Amino acid sequence: MKQLFINIKELIQVREKPVEKLSGKEMKELPGIKNAWLLVKDHKIADYGEMNALSEIDADKTIDATGKIILPSWCDSHTHIVYAGNREQEFADRINGLSYEEIANRGGGILNSAKTLAETSEEDIYQQSAKRLEEVIKLGTGAVEIKSGYGLTEEGELKMLRVIKKLQKNYELPIKATFLGAHAIPKEYKKDPDAYMKLVIEEILPKVAEQNLAEYIDIFCEKGYFSVDDTHKLLSAAKKYGLKPKIHVNQFNAIGGIKAGIEHNALSVDHLEVMTQEDIETLKGTSTMPVALPSCSLFLSIPYSPAREMLNAGLPLALATDFNPGSTPSGNMNLVVSLACIKMKMTPEEAINAATINGAYAMELSETHGSITKGKNANFILTKEIPSYTFLPYAFGTNSIEAVYINGKLVE
Numbered sequence: 001m002k003q004l005f006i007n008i009k010e011l012i013q014v015r016e017k018p019v020e021k022l023s024g025k026e027m028k029e030l031p032g033i034k035n036a037w038l039l040v041k042d043h044k045i046a047d048y049g050e051m052n053a054l055s056e057i058d059a060d061k062t063i064d065a066t067g068k069i070i071l072p073s074w075c076d077s078h079t080h081i082v083y084a085g086n087r088e089q090e091f092a093d094r095i096n097g098l099s100y101e102e103i104a105n106r107g108g109g110i111l112n113s114a115k116t117l118a119e120t121s122e123e124d125i126y127q128q129s130a131k132r133l134e135e136v137i138k139l140g141t142g143a144v145e146i147k148s149g150y151g152l153t154e155e156g157e158l159k160m161l162r163v164i165k166k167l168q169k170n171y172e173l174p175i176k177a178t179f180l181g182a183h184a185i186p187k188e189y190k191k192d193p194d195a196y197m198k199l200v201i202e203e204i205l206p207k208v209a210e211q212n213l214a215e216y217i218d219i220f221c222e223k224g225y226f227s228v229d230d231t232h233k234l235l236s237a238a239k240k241y242g243l244k245p246k247i248h249v250n251q252f253n254a255i256g257g258i259k260a261g262i263e264h265n266a267l268s269v270d271h272l273e274v275m276t277q278e279d280i281e282t283l284k285g286t287s288t289m290p291v292a293l294p295s296c297s298l299f300l301s302i303p304y305s306p307a308r309e310m311l312n313a314g315l316p317l318a319l320a321t322d323f324n325p326g327s328t329p330s331g332n333m334n335l336v337v338s339l340a341c342i343k344m345k346m347t348p349e350e351a352i353n354a355a356t357i358n359g360a361y362a363m364e365l366s367e368t369h370g371s372i373t374k375g376k377n378a379n380f381i382l383t384k385e386i387p388s389y390t391f392l393p394y395a396f397g398t399n400s401i402e403a404v405y406i407n408g409k410l411v412e
């Protein structure tokens with residue numbers, strides 16, 4: 001099946017020569033073709049070019065994209081889409097003055113979601129999560145990572161990871177699974193957190209690996225959650241099973257999690273709301289992708305990642321949603337891109353690069369996703385009629401998306 005898109009106002013993020021990731025100044029450039037055509041053959045990008053150089057193509061379907069822009073789908077490399085219930089009460093509590101930390105200290109927060117998850121059947125969790133996944137696909141997400149971390153018991157963690165596996169099976173977009181058993185210390189282990197780490201490392205991790213339920217390992221390296229020492233222990237153990245680190249660090253405090261991540265060759269270090277100069281130096285010249293989560297900053301009223309400092313230091317940067325019930329009940333990558341521009345002073349070009357090719361890198365998908373490149377999967381967004389790609393982040397809160405294609409198929 002051949003689909004030909006013609007009269008595209010601008011085809012953006014066109015990378016003739018494939019790139020793995022973009023860093024520092026490279027992120028300022030967003031290559032595109034004005035007045036373009038795009039040919040999709042089966043589920044791949046087959047060819048593209050300028051309209052005035054279009055020779056006759058025998059297509060099964062021709063789509064006129066006059067006034068519209070085509071760009072690669074968003075690559076959301078950090079989410080917790082699989083969860084049960086919601087935490088609206090904590091939202092109201094925070095409006096009334098409690099902090100995220102205070103709520104967690106009272107047994108709310110992650111432990112609140114773990115309790116709800118334990119009381120919810122696997123099928124119900126699947127249905128709730130599938131609904132959220134479908135919602136984000138319609139918002140332009142064409143590749144996504146999903147974490148466990150609301151189980152906090154062997155049964156609960158495996159249950160979450162099986163739900164992710166079922167989503168992988170039933171949906172066309174790539175879904176990467178991450179084991180986040182070290183997300184919070186359960187109440188019954190508060191007096192002996194080491195015993196919980198032992199459970200995660202010696203009991204749950206081997207089962208996750210044996211049942212092939214995750215590709216990545218994660219830990220919330222933060223005061224009141226897990227230490228740098230815990231991080232070293234877990235990442236060393238996970239390495240033996242071939243699980244690569246993608247870790248939560250520097251959300252509230254800089255305690256050395258970034259250095260630990262780098263030492264273990266982390267694929268990504270995520271959150272980074274609080275960064276020291278030393279953290280930035282440590283990231284230089286490594287293969288680790290820093291990932292910022294601006295909608296979490298918005299929702300919790302915490303600092304935004306210092307993107308300008310990181311980019312000026314020559315670092316790469318990816319953007320993701322962190323979709324979860326507590327700190328970011330939104331999986332809207334369009335909002336993330338807007339916030340990156342408005343609050344983190346990233347240019348539209350930098351933000352779109354961060355949300356596409358660099359997001360793909362943070363899920364090891366750069367070869368197949370994240371840019372308009374011949375041979376890559378045909379996962380892209382067709383916008384409504386808009387004046388320019390800058391309109392996407394500028395018109396924040398507006399849905400500028402007309403259609404979404406995953407593997408060349410229009411998402412209905």
Ligand SMILES: N=CN[C@@H](CCC(=O)O)C(=O)O
Nearest residue numbers: 109110220322324325326327
């Ligand atoms: N900070 C750790 N984990 C999640 C929040 C989890 C929750 O509050 O349920 C995050 O990335 O923000």
Ligand SMILES: [Zn+2]
Nearest residue numbers: 078080248322
């Ligand atoms: Zn997270």
